[in-house]
Amino acid sequence: xTVTTTSTPVPDSRPASAAGLISxxxxxxxxxxxxxxxxxxxxxxxxxxxxxxxxxxxLVGLPEAIxxxxxxxxxxxxxxxxxxxxxxxxEVALRRKKDSSMRVAISQVKVGAxxxxxxxxxxxxxxxxxxMAVARYILKTVEGIDRPAxxxxxxxxxxxxxTVLDLGANxxxxxxxxLQFAVMGSAxxxxxxxxxxxxxxxxxxxxxxxxxxxxxxQAGELLRSTHERGLINFYGNVEGNDIFKGTADLVVCDxxxxxxxxxxxxxxxxxxxxxxKQEFTRNIFTKLAALVALPVLNRFKKRVDHRRYSGAAxxxxxxxxxxxxxxxxxxxxxxxxxxxxxxxxxRLLDRVHDQIAATLVSMPPEAGSDDSADVGQAA
Amino acid sequence: xTVTTTSTPVPDSRPASAAGLISxxxxxxxxxxxxxxxxxxxxxxxxxxxxxxxxxxxLVGLPEAIxxxxxxxxxxxxxxxxxxxxxxxxEVALRRKKDSSMRVAISQVKVGAxxxxxxxxxxxxxxxxxxMAVARYILKTVEGIDRPAxxxxxxxxxxxxxTVLDLGANxxxxxxxxLQFAVMGSAxxxxxxxxxxxxxxxxxxxxxxxxxxxxxxQAGELLRSTHERGLINFYGNVEGNDIFKGTADLVVCDxxxxxxxxxxxxxxxxxxxxxxKQEFTRNIFTKLAALVALPVLNRFKKRVDHRRYSGAAxxxxxxxxxxxxxxxxxxxxxxxxxxxxxxxxxRLLDRVHDQIAATLVSMPPEAGSDDSADVGQAA
Numbered sequence: 097x098t099v100t101t102t103s104t105p106v107p108d109s110r111p112a113s114a115a116g117l118i119s120x121x122x123x124x125x126x127x128x129x130x131x132x133x134x135x136x137x138x139x140x141x142x143x144x145x146x147x148x149x150x151x152x153x154x155l156v157g158l159p160e161a162i163x164x165x166x167x168x169x170x171x172x173x174x175x176x177x178x179x180x181x182x183x184x185x186x187e188v189a190l191r192r193k194k195d196s197s198m199r200v201a202i203s204q205v206k207v208g209a210x211x212x213x214x215x216x217x218x219x220x221x222x223x224x225x226x227x228m229a230v231a232r233y234i235l236k237t238v239e240g241i242d243r244p245a246x247x248x249x250x251x252x253x254x255x256x257x258x259t260v261l262d263l264g265a266n267x268x269x270x271x272x273x274x275l276q277f278a279v280m281g282s283a284x285x286x287x288x289x290x291x292x293x294x295x296x297x298x299x300x301x302x303x304x305x306x307x308x309x310x311x312x313x314q315a316g317e318l319l320r321s322t323h324e325r326g327l328i329n330f331y332g333n334v335e336g337n338d339i340f341k342g343t344a345d346l347v348v349c350d351x352x353x354x355x356x357x358x359x360x361x362x363x364x365x366x367x368x369x370x371x372x373k374q375e376f377t378r379n380i381f382t383k384l385a386a387l388v389a390l391p392v393l394n395r396f397k398k399r400v401d402h403r404r405y406s407g408a409a410x411x412x413x414x415x416x417x418x419x420x421x422x423x424x425x426x427x428x429x430x431x432x433x434x435x436x437x438x439x440x441x442x443r444l445l446d447r448v449h450d451q452i453a454a455t456l457v458s459m460p461p462e463a464g465s466d467d468s469a470d471v472g473q474a475a
Numbered sequence: 476x477t478v479t480t481t482s483t484p485v486p487d488s489r490p491a492s493a494a495g496l497i498s499x500x501x502x503x504x505x506x507x508x509x510x511x512x513x514x515x516x517x518x519x520x521x522x523x524x525x526x527x528x529x530x531x532x533x534l535v536g537l538p539e540a541i542x543x544x545x546x547x548x549x550x551x552x553x554x555x556x557x558x559x560x561x562x563x564x565x566e567v568a569l570r571r572k573k574d575s576s577m578r579v580a581i582s583q584v585k586v587g588a589x590x591x592x593x594x595x596x597x598x599x600x601x602x603x604x605x606x607m608a609v610a611r612y613i614l615k616t617v618e619g620i621d622r623p624a625x626x627x628x629x630x631x632x633x634x635x636x637x638t639v640l641d642l643g644a645n646x647x648x649x650x651x652x653x654l655q656f657a658v659m660g661s662a663x664x665x666x667x668x669x670x671x672x673x674x675x676x677x678x679x680x681x682x683x684x685x686x687x688x689x690x691x692x693q694a695g696e697l698l699r700s701t702h703e704r705g706l707i708n709f710y711g712n713v714e715g716n717d718i719f720k721g722t723a724d725l726v727v728c729d730x731x732x733x734x735x736x737x738x739x740x741x742x743x744x745x746x747x748x749x750x751x752k753q754e755f756t757r758n759i760f761t762k763l764a765a766l767v768a769l770p771v772l773n774r775f776k777k778r779v780d781h782r783r784y785s786g787a788a789x790x791x792x793x794x795x796x797x798x799x800x801x802x803x804x805x806x807x808x809x810x811x812x813x814x815x816x817x818x819x820x821x822r823l824l825d826r827v828h829d830q831i832a833a834t835l836v837s838m839p840p841e842a843g844s845d846d847s848a849d850v851g852q853a854a
Contacts, residue, residue: 252746253745253749253750267691301738309646337742340742340746341742352691353732353735355680356715356728357715359714360715360718360740363715363719366716366719367719371779375772375775378774382770389768392761395754396751399750
């Protein structure tokens with residue numbers, strides 16, 4: 097990789113106090129990731145810089161592709177010679193493309209003995225499996241975490257967000273994994289959404305504690321005892337509909353269920369949108385009705401616009417990585433940059449570390465500890 | 476229980492040939508089940524009888540509650556002295572209320588050595604856990620089936636239905652259970668929706684065969700080999716969004732995932748409906764827009780009306796039982812009666828029996844066979 101610093105130099109300005117906010121916040125961007133690459137990522141970065149005067153960016157990409165960013169204020173350009181495509185298998189991203197923009201961008205957040213941290217977080221729209229695998233390989237997991245998790249937000253009926261994790265990286269989870277998700281997710285919500293003690297719901301098929309599979313029942317017990325020790329704010333079991341009701345700030349489930357929940361919701365939302373469009377374009381009368389209803393429909397559309405919920409966090413790594421959907425447009429990518437900025441600024445990494453450390457005190461040794469996790473399972 | 480036959484007597488008119496349609500079709504109705512009881516079930520029954528000249532009903536309930544049905548054509552009234560409430564635990568329904576309308580209605584479909592079958596199917600809006608447990612206790616499972624499953628339909632983008640099972644009765648399923656669901660679900664779709672060789676999708680977190688948990692991968696192999704033997708029409712893995720896309724006629728998953736899928740979809744649909752209503756009632760201008768858009772919005776509403784998808788089937792029992800949501804209104808209850816009618820008319824029970832028998836030929840002995848299934852887990 098080649099580094100070209102343009103305009104302002106980038107000092108390491110992390111304050112020593114873990115309690116204070118980080119400023120300036122420096123974010124590494126994989127400019128080549130996603131379906132659209134620099135055509136989307138660069139405009140998003142420009143808008144992001146304009147909105148955050150204390151933000152700095154490290155733009156990573158093929159030098160010829162990111163030349164438009166030459167000369168931007170608060171921006172460092174780092175070259176990479178390869179690009180991980182949306183179709184590349186995990187193995188290719190991990191073992192062959194060692195100078196990919198994805199890998200170089202992730203490396204910017206690596207804190208090592210030999211290397212000061214260059215960036216506080218990394219954002220990519222690249223393929224999920226590859227991103228999870230490379231991030232895990234480069235950054236390693238936080239002590240006490242077996243498997244990194246992928247957390248996203250969905251809108252809820254209270255006009256807020258519900259954070260859901262895990263989302264497809266971890267199948268066959270143990271109760272301990274679900275507890276880890278709860279702890280990391282709580283840290284995320286407190287850092288990004290500013291809720292100091294977010295409520296945690298355990299996704300189940302009924303509210304009663306006797307419901308669910310063996311793993312879920314065990315997870316319920318673990319979460320309750322962790323709650324009693326004051327380390328998380330466990331609400332109890334929640335059901336699928338509670339995700340959109342906003343019953344708990346955070347909903348924890350294994351990656352299989354989380355992935356199905358997210359994809360099912362996407363599918364239903366798409367069907368609704370298709371049906372509404374079909375009904376309003378059926379004939380001249382319905383088209384006229386559409387004209388009249390357009391401002392209202394647009395307000396509705398804005399409320400459920402998935403781009404507003406962009407920016408899934410990879411939690412449990414020794415560095416912050418956020419990912420957006422491969423099909424993200426500039427708005428969606430900018431939202432992800434904002435989330436990464438908020439997370440870094442409020443020291444999400446330290447929070448995860450502290451909460452995990454506190455939770456592990458007096459925890460029984462983990463039966464289900466498994467370092468050969470199914471990274472790259474996510475679709 | 477007391478039997479009062481009013482008007483036409485009910486002969487056992489099942490044709491001997493398994494290939495032919497059953498006519499007349501006789502359905503036992505738990506008139507007391509659900510949030511509304513006879514206020515909903517009786518009008519639904521009346522409408523159903525008017526629509527199906529070859530249908531006969533056996534109405535079961537507290538005698539004083541179902542007197543309005545006295546004198547109806549093609550109707551038998553059977554008294555019961557107890558009612559299973561929506562809050563009753565499974566144990567109460569199963570062990571204490573032995574003369575409940577639910578239990579007496581289910582008993583009508585029991586085919587025993589000492590008792591000719593009185594009804595071809597039973598419909599109840601009563602509490603799911605109780606209904607599953609009582610139906611299983613009274614009717615027993617079909618040979619080769621470890622656990623009865625609950626199957627429902629949801630609308631899809633092709634303006635058709637996708638059948639999903641299991642829906643909450645069975646957690647911790649084995650690959651063999653998922654195969655049984657596929658076989659029973661195929662029989663249901665062919666009987667009720669008239670598709671002779673419905674496609675079966677296995678709900679997973681990616682299309683590739685290497686995706687998913689160990690159980691899912693094993694289930695994929697079982698389904699593929701059963702497909703190769705020509706016994707089911709296996710499409711392959713499907714994802715959450717495929718349910719509403721209509722990629723496969725039938726989507727198979729364990730009861731935990733199925734319950735979460737259904738509840739999540741209900742939650743999202745409710746949120747959408749709430750948001751649309753809020754936007755259209757925001758001020759005088761949006762209310763005027765709503766007036767203009769009303770016919771279009773109503774058409775949309777009708778397409779996604781959950782009442783059209785009423786009538787979940789309990790599969791794998793030696794008798795047909797259909798259940799509707801406790802909050803069903805007369806339309807939803809009538810839709811469930813129609814589904815039970817179609818299933819009985821097209822000999823769903825024989826189809827399940829035949830398909831299961833064919834599938835079991837040359838199947839390895841079941842490792843995961845477990846007759847102590849978690850009946851009553853459904854919320």
